Amino acid sequence: MGAILSLFVNIFRPIYTPNLYFPIKPAYIQYRKTRGSEECTTTSLRDVVERHCTSLLKEYRPVWWLPGGHVQTGYCVIGDFSKVDKVEYDRKLLRLKDGGTLGLDFTPPANERTLPNDTPIIVVMHGLTGGSHEAYVRSILAPACTPVDKGGLGYRAMVVNFRGCAGTPVTSPQLYSGGHTDDLRQSLMYLSKLYPEAPLIGLGFSLGANVIARYLGQEGNKSRLLSAAVLGCPWDLVKNSERIEGDLFYREVYSKALGQNLLQMLRTNAATLSRVAAPHSPTAQALANALALKKPYLIDFDATWTSVAGATYPPFPLDSAEAYYKWASSAQFVHDIRVPLLCINAADDPIVRDLPIDEVRKNGWVCLAVTQHGGHLGWFESPERGDREAGGAFGLRRWVRKPVLEWFRATAEHLVGEQREVPELYEQDGWTVERGRESLGFREVEGGGKVVGVEGEGGLLSGL
Structure with a gap:
């Protein structure tokens, strides 16, 4: 019955309203009525999305001069976003047991303001050859990490830069791939040690979205992420x-x-x-x-x-x-995800082909939203009236940040996460390790420093 109702709703939605795919049989979660409250209610993922992510129930219309997926994607590369969504980071370097090094970029910087230790943390995985400097990353982190009294969420964020990307030093033969999840896993271990009271919320873009989806499926109810959102996830790399x-x-x-x-x-x-x-x-x-x-x-x-x-x-x-x-495709792991996951893809994405609609309908923890337009990590729209911070010479905004910020607030501040069984961390021979998986481990090393989010890497196409 649920599948028939979902199909009926999607058929009669206006063409610019995203199609929402919910599970046939919902999973039920404990949801705090207000932030920090002990009073909870039992609800479903569908109810959370429809009540709190209202942008997904409204139209997304691309700006008129970027009507299709190719031009939306192209503007990600050629658009000038250097003067908007400015984000600065403190970089921390982690040495891993395999000899590799991770560059973890935190915002807001410590000298900018001090946040409570239980402040929600957005954990970001970027695209193919990107980093914390990417415009699509900053477009969401800028408002998410802006103080509440200035209209933001007031959260903390950490970007996990792939090995060798965004100036992260290479200290081992291992770089990265679309299926390598251990670097994310160890970054989350580090955050759990640093901020044990903070809820961790995942945010993945393109290849980074694939890594997060794989991680969630591999971990099941042992995930250190309370919830996640993945944007432009490639899902089936063979079909792509x-x-x-x-x-x-x-x-x-x-x-x-x-x-x-x-x-x-x-x-x-x-x-x-x-x-x-x-x-x-x-x-x-x-x-x-x-x-x-x-x-x-x-x-x-x-x-x-x-x-x-x-x-x-x-x-x-x-x-x-x-x-x-x-091996790397994340679609095969959808059925094992056990924390709330919001997936957003565009139907006209020129890089992503097949979407795991059938798999989503069989897992009560996953919702898939598909916009008719938006390209690959584009979703550009005209700015709202009075928006003086809109991006580029043509004043564009990425529509997708609206539902993502709504999702963050709904999950980071209200989810209880009682279904998770997160493994214990302990010290072993100078490494922080996870009980039952001692082959992985980290320790912080000197280096890092300040990182300005608008500084990219010479010779690389940005935006993908």
Whole structure:
């Protein structure tokens, strides 16, 4: 009955109103009536979304001169967002047991203001070759971390920069891939130690969304994230590859741009990788082969580098890019997610093809919202009247920040999270580890410093 009602509602929605896909059989959660209250009610994910994420029940109309997915996506790359949504960070460096280093960017900076230790923390995973400087990251963190008396949520945020991205030093042969979740896992361990009373809320963009969705499915009710939102998640990397490699236009525009962006990132870190990779190892050979590529398509880069050196543990090295895509796809983990997850995709996204609608309908913890327009991480719209902070020369805003901020407030401030069984942390030989998974661990090391969020990386296409 629930599926029939959902289908009926979606059919008769106005074309610009997002389609919402809810589970057939809901999971029920404990929900505080007010922030900090001990008085709770039992409710469903659908009720939370429909009551508190009202932007998803209203129209999203793209700005008239960016009507389709290609131009929305293109504007992510060519638009000037340097003068809006300014965010500054304090960077902390974590050394991991495998020798790698994570660059964790916190906002607001400590010298800007002091927040209570139980302040909700947004944990961000960025896109393919991005970092904390990306405009799509700042577009949400700027209002989320603005003080309440100035119209924001007053939250804290931490961006997990992929190894080798955004100036994060490379100290091991391991970089990152769309399926590598241990760096997120250890970052959350660090936050749990630093702020044990703070609710942790995930926010993922594109490849980072895939990592968060995989993490949630792998952890189930042991997730350190109380809830999460994933935007532009690629879900099925096999189907996405078939789309962008199988069409001449997509291959020449998207596959080539993504492949060359990854190659530029690898070149930036090549000297360090060549020193830390063991001679004649699969990583060393893959590095030499990848650096010999001229203008690779995405599948060429992934076949040469990511499928071989995407991780330093089994099942790597893999036989092909297709094998990597199959392993890394997050759609296969949707059924195991056990914390509330809001997913937002655009139907005209030129990079993401298939959406896990059937999987969402079978899991009471997941809601999928699909807008008709928005492209890949675009969702640009005209600013509301009186909005003096709108972005770029044309005064645009990203519509998607509205439902995401509503979701943060609804979950970070009201969810009890009683279904989770988060593992204990303890100290072992100078490392902080998690009981039952002692192969992972971290310790903070010197370095880091101030990071200005509008500073990108030379030679890389931003926005994807």
